Amino acid sequence: MPPAEPLGTFTDLYEFTMAQSYLDHGQTGEAVFDLHVRGLPTDRGFLTVCGTQALARRLDRFTFTDEDLAFLEEQGLSGDLIGYLDGFSFEGRVRAMPEGTAVFPYEPIVQIEAPLVMAQLVETLVLNTIHLQTVIASKAARCQLALDQAEASAAMVDFGARRAHGLDAGRAAARAAYVAGFAGTSLVSAAREMQIPCFGTMAHAYVQAFGDEREALASFARSFPDGTTLLIDTFDIQQATEMVIELAEDLADEGVEIGGVRIDSGDLVAEAERARARLDEAGLADVDVFVSGGLDEHEIARILAEGAPVDGFGVGTSMVVSDDAPSLNLSYKLAAYEGEPVMKTSEGKRTLPAAKQVYRRFEDGRMIGDVIARVDEEGNGQPLLEPLTYRDPAKATQVARQRFADQLEALPAEVATLEDPAPYAVERSAGIEDAIEAALERAGQA
Amino acid sequence: MPPAEPLGTFTDLYEFTMAQSYLDHGQTGEAVFDLHVRGLPTDRGFLTVCGTQALARRLDRFTFTDEDLAFLEEQGLSGDLIGYLDGFSFEGRVRAMPEGTAVFPYEPIVQIEAPLVMAQLVETLVLNTIHLQTVIASKAARCQLALDQAEASAAMVDFGARRAHGLDAGRAAARAAYVAGFAGTSLVSAAREMQIPCFGTMAHAYVQAFGDEREALASFARSFPDGTTLLIDTFDIQQATEMVIELAEDLADEGVEIGGVRIDSGDLVAEAERARARLDEAGLADVDVFVSGGLDEHEIARILAEGAPVDGFGVGTSMVVSDDAPSLNLSYKLAAYEGEPVMKTSEGKRTLPAAKQVYRRFEDGRMIGDVIARVDEEGNGQPLLEPLTYRDPAKATQVARQRFADQLEALPAEVATLEDPAPYAVERSAGIEDAIEAALERAGQA
Numbered sequence: 001m002p003p004a005e006p007l008g009t010f011t012d013l014y015e016f017t018m019a020q021s022y023l024d025h026g027q028t029g030e031a032v033f034d035l036h037v038r039g040l041p042t043d044r045g046f047l048t049v050c051g052t053q054a055l056a057r058r059l060d061r062f063t064f065t066d067e068d069l070a071f072l073e074e075q076g077l078s079g080d081l082i083g084y085l086d087g088f089s090f091e092g093r094v095r096a097m098p099e100g101t102a103v104f105p106y107e108p109i110v111q112i113e114a115p116l117v118m119a120q121l122v123e124t125l126v127l128n129t130i131h132l133q134t135v136i137a138s139k140a141a142r143c144q145l146a147l148d149q150a151e152a153s154a155a156m157v158d159f160g161a162r163r164a165h166g167l168d169a170g171r172a173a174a175r176a177a178y179v180a181g182f183a184g185t186s187l188v189s190a191a192r193e194m195q196i197p198c199f200g201t202m203a204h205a206y207v208q209a210f211g212d213e214r215e216a217l218a219s220f221a222r223s224f225p226d227g228t229t230l231l232i233d234t235f236d237i238q239q240a241t242e243m244v245i246e247l248a249e250d251l252a253d254e255g256v257e258i259g260g261v262r263i264d265s266g267d268l269v270a271e272a273e274r275a276r277a278r279l280d281e282a283g284l285a286d287v288d289v290f291v292s293g294g295l296d297e298h299e300i301a302r303i304l305a306e307g308a309p310v311d312g313f314g315v316g317t318s319m320v321v322s323d324d325a326p327s328l329n330l331s332y333k334l335a336a337y338e339g340e341p342v343m344k345t346s347e348g349k350r351t352l353p354a355a356k357q358v359y360r361r362f363e364d365g366r367m368i369g370d371v372i373a374r375v376d377e378e379g380n381g382q383p384l385l386e387p388l389t390y391r392d393p394a395k396a397t398q399v400a401r402q403r404f405a406d407q408l409e410a411l412p413a414e415v416a417t418l419e420d421p422a423p424y425a426v427e428r429s430a431g432i433e434d435a436i437e438a439a440l441e442r443a444g445q446a
Numbered sequence: 447m448p449p450a451e452p453l454g455t456f457t458d459l460y461e462f463t464m465a466q467s468y469l470d471h472g473q474t475g476e477a478v479f480d481l482h483v484r485g486l487p488t489d490r491g492f493l494t495v496c497g498t499q500a501l502a503r504r505l506d507r508f509t510f511t512d513e514d515l516a517f518l519e520e521q522g523l524s525g526d527l528i529g530y531l532d533g534f535s536f537e538g539r540v541r542a543m544p545e546g547t548a549v550f551p552y553e554p555i556v557q558i559e560a561p562l563v564m565a566q567l568v569e570t571l572v573l574n575t576i577h578l579q580t581v582i583a584s585k586a587a588r589c590q591l592a593l594d595q596a597e598a599s600a601a602m603v604d605f606g607a608r609r610a611h612g613l614d615a616g617r618a619a620a621r622a623a624y625v626a627g628f629a630g631t632s633l634v635s636a637a638r639e640m641q642i643p644c645f646g647t648m649a650h651a652y653v654q655a656f657g658d659e660r661e662a663l664a665s666f667a668r669s670f671p672d673g674t675t676l677l678i679d680t681f682d683i684q685q686a687t688e689m690v691i692e693l694a695e696d697l698a699d700e701g702v703e704i705g706g707v708r709i710d711s712g713d714l715v716a717e718a719e720r721a722r723a724r725l726d727e728a729g730l731a732d733v734d735v736f737v738s739g740g741l742d743e744h745e746i747a748r749i750l751a752e753g754a755p756v757d758g759f760g761v762g763t764s765m766v767v768s769d770d771a772p773s774l775n776l777s778y779k780l781a782a783y784e785g786e787p788v789m790k791t792s793e794g795k796r797t798l799p800a801a802k803q804v805y806r807r808f809e810d811g812r813m814i815g816d817v818i819a820r821v822d823e824e825g826n827g828q829p830l831l832e833p834l835t836y837r838d839p840a841k842a843t844q845v846a847r848q849r850f851a852d853q854l855e856a857l858p859a860e861v862a863t864l865e866d867p868a869p870y871a872v873e874r875s876a877g878i879e880d881a882i883e884a885a886l887e888r889a890g891q892a
Contacts, residue, residue, distance in 0.1 A: 009635035013646030021669035127608035162573035168612025189455035200459030205780040223467035326767040334651040
């Protein structure tokens with residue numbers, strides 16, 4: 001692998017202009033910034049934190065090349081700022097919720113404490129990095145909810161790399177989906193980096209290249225004799241099902257086993273039922289039925305509710321772009337400066353002041369409520385913000401997956417549901433309420 | 447810049463399993479693959495091609511490291527395939543529509559001719575690369591439509607890096623938006639790479655850090671005395687407008703000019719009108735009014751329709767995630783193999799067979815219809831598919847921007863509209879119709 005590209009310029013210009021002006025005017029005190037969402041998308045009861053490991057890595061790459069600095073100078077930025085950026089390395093203190101944690105509006109997902117200029121400069125990178133994986137993990141979590149609600153044990157596989165928004169997004173989607181319970185991904189680079197299972201067999205082009213469907217299916221099975229999955233909808237699904245049944249018998253002598261069939265179009269419930277019935281009649285109960293094509297959490301729920309005998313789902317576009325909510329109202333806001341709590345009071349965009357901790361209380365293993373408190377207050381329950389440390393990618397992914405599974409188990413059923421979720425109880429501590437009052441007073445709005 | 451990372455494993459596993467099986471069975475003839483959309487999202491009359499330059503670069507990076515090959519071997523792939531991939535370099539023939547071109551369903555955006563294995567392997571990378579920029583350019587084009595329909599000359603700036611789906615999406619969004627008529631971007635790395643204008647001044651955090659809004663605005667203006675833009679909605683917009691008016695007078699002696707104000711919340715029409723009126727009364731007609739915050743094409747159209755005196759729009763999230771249509775039904779399908787046209791006949795997912803050219807006819811400078819033809823047929827009109835060559839990023843971006851502007855001018859008004867667009871006439875040539883019939887016959891469906 002080549003050395004990683006410096007990321008200092010993955011930054012909105014205004015971070016640099018502000019940084020320069022902070023330096024100009026001696027505004028170099030310690031700042032605390034909060035990363036939080038201001039609300040939940042429709043029909044979402046919670047979000048799933050993801051992307052903090054990527055953030056840990058990327059903050060170390062927040063550096064500048066000489067060419068970067070020359071470009072910033074051309075943009076009219078001052079020598080003082082350029083001097084500050086030359087040799088920059090991020091040394092702020094970062095606390096974050098562990099990946100896989102369920103999170104609610106105004107709870108800090110990440111909190112960064114650093115000199116104001118430093119904390120300000122990383123804003124764009126911090127937002128972009130956490131937003132991407134949190135968007136996708138939160139969507140993938142809904143597919144897992146659909147499975148759980150049907151008490152189904154079918155496997156879901158991420159097929160979304162082709163329509164994810166870029167290379168980053170393709171890899172992040174594979175990871176975020178795995179964290180949220182998917183069995184693995186079709187994307188080789190992601191499987192390799194995270195050491196997660198990689199799935200994939202054949203596409204329609206394979207059958208088309210052979211022209212003769214039977215010959216194509218036989219050829220593919222011979223190439224992968226240990227139970228591969230054959231795609232049966234290039235032409236006629238029922239005809240192809242019969243071909244698979246014949247092949248299973250004909251190729252058995254050669255030691256070729258067929259592991260499954262995949263249906264990627266048509267009425268997936270009806271086709272899965274028909275294929276299952278024919279396979280069972282033919283004594284091929286061990287051959288699995290996979291479906292794919294335009295699936296999202298609602299389709300998965302519907303397919304399972306209709307009792308379709310599906311062993312696996314390939315889930316792509318809808319999940320990786322989070323089509324019902326492709327963005328979150330994620331913000332990175334100044335919460336304290338030089339030890340003083342501060343807040344934004346503009347219409348509809350208020351923030352919560354002060355450096356914070358979030359405490360989560362449980363009863364009989366169920367989450368019963370969170371409290372957003374000042375970091376210097378006493379709190380009851382499990383503190384959610386922890387120092388962010390970079391871990392081995394494979395291990396970190398497994399830890400996050402376990403955390404997600406635990407949280408899903410602990411979330412109140414009425415919150416962890418696909419439609420009309422009940423709000424989860426999040427309170428503000430007395431210390432936060434006092435800080436709000438003080439901040440509004442200073443802003444002349446109390 | 448460090449050397450670019452090899453991209454051979456940004457590939458779904460099934461491309462490799464198919465490749466292996468093609469090699470096993472001697473399916474190594476010449477193939478033609480088509481990249482096209484199967485339909486348009488709701489209320490979209492056309493899409494804008496973008497991303498082919500990135501594709502040209504990335505195909506050269508479709509290579510494998512020794513570690514990649516070792517991982518693929520662990521996935522059970524054969525020595526034959528690994529040998530094929532070792533030292534792989536993409537040598538297919540790529541034709542593509544120029545970036546900025548308006549495109550319609552089933553028209554090939556990209557067509558790749560290569561030995562089957564080679565053409566198959568690059569599928570995931572090709573789809574991902576074209577999908578991203580085409581999604582965003584097509585959305586950004588709608589913002590430009592909103593401006594054109596209002597005959598407004600306001601500038602639009604991409605503010606979306608923070609909520610784009612990843613680092614490459616942030617950069618791609620800046621580029622795609624610029625191609626589609628935006629004045630520039632806030633994202634430094636994109637501005638630098640494409641040599642496009644970079645914009646940005648200040649955020650709320652700046653004002654909050656100072657606490658005193660007047661002091662904050664004065665300090666920022668002093669740091670950037672040549673006409674910067676001041677954010678006026680951290681606390682109370684009307685109060686901040688008065689501060690700006692006072693500052694313009696007070697700081698004039700120091701040679702400090704104020705260039706504009708930005709409003710990021712509240713009722714943007716009412717606030718822009720109020721701010722404009724007060725600035726004009728104060729003799730500050732040259733101070734521009736910028737608005738931002740949750741803008742999309744419909745909001746821009748509404749703001750302009752209501753006559754708000756807005757000089758510039760900061761457009762972020764909605765555009766960069768293309769929130770109404772975050773994915774396109776983009777497919778990469780085998781169109782011909784060993785010189786024979788082939789097609790997919792499965793329900794709802796039919797493709798058009800044969801290697802193709804698209805001809806676009808004009809009358810009085812207006813587009814009047816396209817014909818999708820076989821590449822070996824005679825055609826009338828402007829052929830849209832051209833050999834893809836990699837150009838300097840800055841030049842290529844300018845060329846694409848000009849092409850987009852020309853296409854927008856040439857598109858029928860009833861097609862290039864925000865709501866209920868009329869369908870644009872796209873016909874199939876006699877040669878394509880014949881190829882369909884022949885392919886259906888072979889598939890037993892004629």
